[in-house]
Amino acid sequence: MNVCVIGTGYVGLVTGACFAEFGVNVVCVDKQADKIAALEAGEIPIYEPGLDDLVERNVREQRLSFSTDTESSVRDALVVFIAVGTPPRDDGGTNLSAVEAVAREIGRAMDGYKVVVTKSTVPVGTGKALRRAIQEELDAAGRDLHFSVASNPEFLREGAAIGDFMRPDRVVLGVEDEQAHAILRDLFRPLFLIETPFVMTNVETAELSKYAANSFLATKISFINEMANLCERVGADVHAVAKAMGLDRRIGKKFLHPGPGYGGSCFPKDTRSAAHFAREAGETLEIVESVIRVNERQRLRMVEKIVEAMGGEVDGRTVGMLGLSFKPETDDMRDAPAVEIVRGLRARGAAVRAYDPVAMPAAARVLPEIQMCKNAYEACEGADAMLLVTEWNQFRMLDLERLRGLLRQPVVVDLRNVYEPGPMRAAGFRYTCVGR
Ligand code: NAD
Numbered sequence: 547m548n549v550c551v552i553g554t555g556y557v558g559l560v561t562g563a564c565f566a567e568f569g570v571n572v573v574c575v576d577k578q579a580d581k582i583a584a585l586e587a588g589e590i591p592i593y594e595p596g597l598d599d600l601v602e603r604n605v606r607e608q609r610l611s612f613s614t615d616t617e618s619s620v621r622d623a624l625v626v627f628i629a630v631g632t633p634p635r636d637d638g639g640t641n642l643s644a645v646e647a648v649a650r651e652i653g654r655a656m657d658g659y660k661v662v663v664t665k666s667t668v669p670v671g672t673g674k675a676l677r678r679a680i681q682e683e684l685d686a687a688g689r690d691l692h693f694s695v696a697s698n699p700e701f702l703r704e705g706a707a708i709g710d711f712m713r714p715d716r717v718v719l720g721v722e723d724e725q726a727h728a729i730l731r732d733l734f735r736p737l738f739l740i741e742t743p744f745v746m747t748n749v750e751t752a753e754l755s756k757y758a759a760n761s762f763l764a765t766k767i768s769f770i771n772e773m774a775n776l777c778e779r780v781g782a783d784v785h786a787v788a789k790a791m792g793l794d795r796r797i798g799k800k801f802l803h804p805g806p807g808y809g810g811s812c813f814p815k816d817t818r819s820a821a822h823f824a825r826e827a828g829e830t831l832e833i834v835e836s837v838i839r840v841n842e843r844q845r846l847r848m849v850e851k852i853v854e855a856m857g858g859e860v861d862g863r864t865v866g867m868l869g870l871s872f873k874p875e876t877d878d879m880r881d882a883p884a885v886e887i888v889r890g891l892r893a894r895g896a897a898v899r900a901y902d903p904v905a906m907p908a909a910a911r912v913l914p915e916i917q918m919c920k921n922a923y924e925a926c927e928g929a930d931a932m933l934l935v936t937e938w939n940q941f942r943m944l945d946l947e948r949l950r951g952l953l954r955q956p957v958v959v960d961l962r963n964v965y966e967p968g969p970m971r972a973a974g975f976r977y978t979c980v981g982r
Contacts, residue, residue: 547571547733550623552616552648554581556592556707556811556878557665557700558629563597564711566604568736573611573619585612593877593904596708616648620655625733627698628652628676629665638818639826640669649676653683656691661726663696667756667816669823673697673720673749694726697749699756704810705875716743720752757820761834764813766801768840774804774981775847784981785963804980806887806935806961807844809872811880814841845883848961849890855959855978856931861895866929866953868922869936869962870913871905879908883961884935888913901925903938923952931957937964946973 547570551562554576562574576582581591588605590598604610613619620626630644645666652662662680664672677695684691697720702710717737721727727746731738738744745755774784784804792799808814817838824831853860872882879885882905888898898916902909906918919925922941926932926949934941942964950956950973958970960979970977 547625547729548623549573549625549627549733550575550619551627551629551665552576552619552652553628553630553644553666554578554585554612555629555631556594556704557702558627559585559590559592559601560594560597560702560707560711561627561629561665561700563600563604563610564708565733566610567600567712569609570733571609572604573613573622575613575616575619577614577616579614582612582614593875594707595705595875600708616651617655620652620660621657623660625661625663625729626652627663627665629700632666632668632815632819634815634818638822640815640819640822642668642672642675645672645676646679649679650683653680654687656680656684656689656693659692659694659725661694661696661729663698663730664753665698665700667699667760667812667819668697668753669757669819670750670753670827671823673722673753694721694723694729695749696721696726696730697752698730699752701756701759704878705873713740714742716745718745718747718752718755720747720749722749757816760813760816761820761831761837763801764808764817764841765833765837767803767805767808767813768837768844770802770804771807771844771980772840775844777981787981804963806848806883806980807841809881809883811872811878814838814881817841845886846890848883848887849894851961851978851980852887852891852931852933852959853894855957855976856955860891860930863895863930864897864899864928864954865891865931865933866919866922866926867898867900867916867933867935868902868925868941869934869938870900870902870909871936874936874938877905877908879905879912882909882936884909885912887933887935888916899925899927899929902936903940905936923948927952928954930955931959934958934960934962934964937962946970946975950974 549572551558552575554574562572566572633641635641673695777784788802791797792802821831821834870884900916901919956975958975958977963979
């Protein structure tokens with residue numbers, strides 16, 4: 547089977563490489579010629595553990611290739627995945643211009659039956675809009691062709707994307723006819739073989755499932771962050787609260803870790819998008835709208851927390867920041883809490899020195915005002931506080947004595963609760979964390 551994946555970002559590249567690994571022929575298409583040229587030269591444009599080996603092997607074994615030519619790539623494929631970006635608009639809605647543009651390109655290129663599958667996260671109703679756009683292009687060219695539209699939302703986590711694709715908790719397939727169903731069943735056969743649960747449904751339900759799942763996960767995060775803030779007021783320990791909650795199997799312990807608020811390329815935009823398209827459909831998602839507000843407040847609260855930990859004034863002071871990406875094991879800086887924190891500190895007159903194991907090149911593009919350092923210790927040298935923002939493993943066992951010698955003030959603000967308050971205070975630090 548020939549598969550074409552349009553949009554070679556975090557999702558498209560992982561999808562393409564993993565399908566190739568299953569043994570099908572895949573071409574990954576992108577309109578960014580420099581990205582495709584880099585991939586053809588063996589360079590991986592993003593940091594995702596294991597992806598380089600997977601791509602290299604499948605290119606070598608000639609199951610995976612790259613192209614900027616949508617037309618011929620679509621013609622050669624039976625299944626076309628759309629994995630382009632769906633960024634937020636200022637009003638919270640979703641900018642679907644890339645999806646729409648790709649739909650029209652597919653319509654213009656089509657010369658026979660295809661299954662067109664959206665992997666991008668798209669508001670409910672996009673599948674129908676996609677069908678209309680493709681049909682309009684076919685009509686304009688006077689071509690009478692049959693095609694299927696399907697929805698296969700992606701649930702992978704950056705940093706664990708390959709494992710999530712190869713051994714997913716579930717696969718959701720929204721299809722509108724038997725032919726597409728049979729073809730997609732065949733394509734996903736390796737996952738059927740390992741007894742992956744499949745949710746077979748219609749296109750609208752598949753589209754909504756992705757927003758429901760992300761909104762629920764975001765809810766857990768905002769919930770525990772509110773509890774953490776309450777813990778700080780009443781002298782309780784949020785970790786014990788989270789454990790007590792999470793051991794109840796009806797609740798589960800995942801996503802009950804307090805911190806600076808959720809970020810990344812999905813939760814912030816997907817929660818806003820869900821609230822927006824629900825309102826347009828005549829329903830207010832009261833819980834999701836609160837989750838968004840709680841998260842925004844949590845972000846702002848972190849800057850206040852840092853300022854307070856540094857004595858109420860940061861003008862002319864320096865912060866040594868550890869971690870920039872929105873979570874460990876990725877270089878993705880989209881909506882990373884670090885961005886708002888740096889801007890908040892800069893607005894109050896502080897200077898920021900930072901270190902991140904992989905995200906510094908991406909961070910330098912959005913935060914040119916910070917000084918990048920070679921390692922955690924260099925970032926803390928001469929700083930008035932160490933600020934831990936992303937819990938990379940290498941920040942879990944820092945040489946505390948060395949750090950105390952490097953810092954101008956023994957202040958540690960740990961927004962991920964990586965360290966324990968008691969031992970940190972015993973080691974001579976003025977230690978602040980979240981909800982303890
Ligand atoms: P991305 O920005 O990393 O990649 C999108 C790619 O699409 C870019 O390389 C861009 O150049 C390309 N593109 C845009 N228009 C194009 C066109 N007309 N023709 C060809 N290529 C085009 O985005 P991403 O993070 O991979 O996300 C893609 C989609 O998947 C989004 O809808 C996102 O919400 C969803 N998603 C992302 C994740 C994640 O962890 N990143 C997880 C699940 C779902």
